[in-house]
Amino acid sequence: xxxxxxxxxxxxxxxxxxxxxxxxxxxxxxxxxxxxxxxxxxxxxxxxxxxxxxxxxxxxxxxxxxxxxxxxxxxxxxxxxxxxxxxxxxxxxxxxxxxxxxxxxxxxxxxxxxxxxxxxxxxxxxxxx
Amino acid sequence: xxxxxxxxxxxxxxxxxxxxxxxxxxxxxxxxxxxxxxxxxxxxxxxxxxxxxxxxxxxxxxxxxxxxxxxxxxxxxxxxxxxxxxxxxxxxxxxxxxxxxxxxxx
Numbered sequence: 001x002x003x004x005x006x007x008x009x010x011x012x013x014x015x016x017x018x019x020x021x022x023x024x025x026x027x028x029x030x031x032x033x034x035x036x037x038x039x040x041x042x043x044x045x046x047x048x049x050x051x052x053x054x055x056x057x058x059x060x061x062x063x064x065x066x067x068x069x070x071x072x073x074x075x076x077x078x079x080x081x082x083x084x085x086x087x088x089x090x091x092x093x094x095x096x097x098x099x100x101x102x103x104x105x106x107x108x109x110x111x112x113x114x115x116x117x118x119x120x121x122x123x124x125x126x127x128x129x
Numbered sequence: 130x131x132x133x134x135x136x137x138x139x140x141x142x143x144x145x146x147x148x149x150x151x152x153x154x155x156x157x158x159x160x161x162x163x164x165x166x167x168x169x170x171x172x173x174x175x176x177x178x179x180x181x182x183x184x185x186x187x188x189x190x191x192x193x194x195x196x197x198x199x200x201x202x203x204x205x206x207x208x209x210x211x212x213x214x215x216x217x218x219x220x221x222x223x224x225x226x227x228x229x230x231x232x233x234x235x
Contacts, residue, residue: 081225108155108184112162125185 004110004119005058006034007066008020009073011120013037014080019067019100020111027107034058046073055092063091063116067103091116094121097123131219138174139211139230140199145221149192158184166204168214174199181214 002019006023010016016037021126034057051066058064066081068074074094081092093116095102102123109122141159143149149157161181169178173191178201181185192198198218202211217224 017228026152027159104151104155105184105188108158111159112182114162122184 002062003031004062004106004116005034005060005064005114006103006107006110007008007026007051007054007058007064007077008037008099009046009054009066009077010035010037010044010069010099011073012069013082013119014091015069015099019103022100023107024102026104031107031110032058032060032064033107035079046076048076048083050075052083052087054082055084059088063093063119065095065110065116065119066092066094067099067106068094069099093120095120095123097126101126117118134203135207135210136201137207138199138201139215140174140197141215142197142219143192143194143218146194148194148196149187149190149198151188154187154190155184156217156222156224157214158182158187161210161215162202164184164202164206164210164213166202166207166210168200168210170198170200172196177222182230194197 008016016035018035027036028110034054036050039047055064065077066077068077077094083112084092095106105126106123107117109119159182168181170181171178179190182189200211200214
């Protein structure tokens with residue numbers, strides 16, 4: 001089965017792209033990866049349609065783990081997941097983890113062929129409990 | 130996988146400039162995950178031991194150049210896993226695919 005995909009959602013396109021660069025350089029190309037950031041007007045923010053497109057780009061039948069930064073990034077990601085077909089919806093999760101570190105750790109776990117649940121648990125190990 | 134309680138050990142000196150930092154940590158974890166064996170490492174044979182397949186635990190582990198990493202592994206492919214991991218550290222965490230495009234590492 002393919003490796004779990006990773007989606008990075010930040011208010012800032014620079015942060016999202018930079019975090020994706022770190023994943024590519026540190027973890028490699030074995031994990032589907034996409035990023036999105038900024039609102040349609042070019043300012044800071046997140047956009048539901050852009051998040052859905054990013055999930056499509058990083059799609060894996062093993063699932064997709066979404067890493068978000070603050071507030072709207074999380075609610076818009078949840079909204080994007082709700083708008084997916086029911087068969088795909090259950091294969092996408094938002095991780096409660098810091099966006100940069102979480103993306104690298106989740107991708108490292110995913111690169112070893114781990115399940116979506118294991119990928120999420122690894123990302124969430126970073127968060128204080 | 131054949132069940133075995135035999136624990137195999139190996140140790141290797143960290144010689145790369147940065148020690149076990151971010152990128153080396155990811156490479157170590159990725160390599161460990163290719164094997165079925167249970168693999169742990171520590172800075173001393175008395176421990177504390179860290180799961181080599183845990184990205185977060187390996188990333189939190191601090192080890193500098195000049196320190197020795199001790200590994201122990203058990204399970205069907207423990208011997209192969211140890212050999213591969215010790216070789217990775219000895220190469221300064223340069224993975225084989227990268228090696229072909231770079232000059233040999235002293």
